Amino acid sequence: EAGVAQSPRYKIIEKRQSVAFWCNPISGHATLYWYQQILGQGPKLLIQFQNNGVVDDSQLPKDRFSAERLKGVDSTLKIQPAKLEDSAVYLCASSRGLATLSSYNEQFFGPGTRLTVL
């Protein structure tokens, strides 16, 4: 099956500009996640969708970040205006649903978008 697709792969912008990232999850996966991975750190969850509803956005800086998942499939993450500290790799992941006693609910990650804010 095709993996999680993300675009663009790289983006360079100046501070105070806006930027948008796109994600297409694995077909049939109900849950979609956006993570921020700062260089040298583990991924940090920004927002989680179950179908087209938001399940968790507690760590999303809502004054500048927004995300939507249209029709429960593709998703976009937007930053407006960008700050220097937003330089990071933005990862999108998807999964089928909940873990069970016999199997872990694996998250499948895309290759990420590397954002550089100058």
Added chain:
Amino acid sequence: QQQVKQSPQSLIVQKGGISIINCAYENTAFDYFPWYQQFPGKGPALLIAIRPDVSEKKEGRFTISFNKSAKQFSLHIMDSQPGDSATYFCAASLAYSSASKIIFGSGTRLSIRP
């Protein structure tokens, strides 16, 4: 309470040796403990996962050892190979309502010397 602490930050192992990465957690509500492997320019990929009621899980050269009472778990890579050079993240999964989320450790950059 939802943190996962990982050590060491970096590790150099000779080819054929054993690589060991350690993690600790606080929240007893976590229901799975996965390990992810990440190569440069790629997203993380699941390596192996364990439930907290299992003390050890082995898949090929990769073994998770889990100590529930100490709230610690570790990844052992036997017969380490240059192709294992990557960044490894331990994580903890938390189920809630109709979804689950994972909290990642800070990562260990592993280098296997030929």
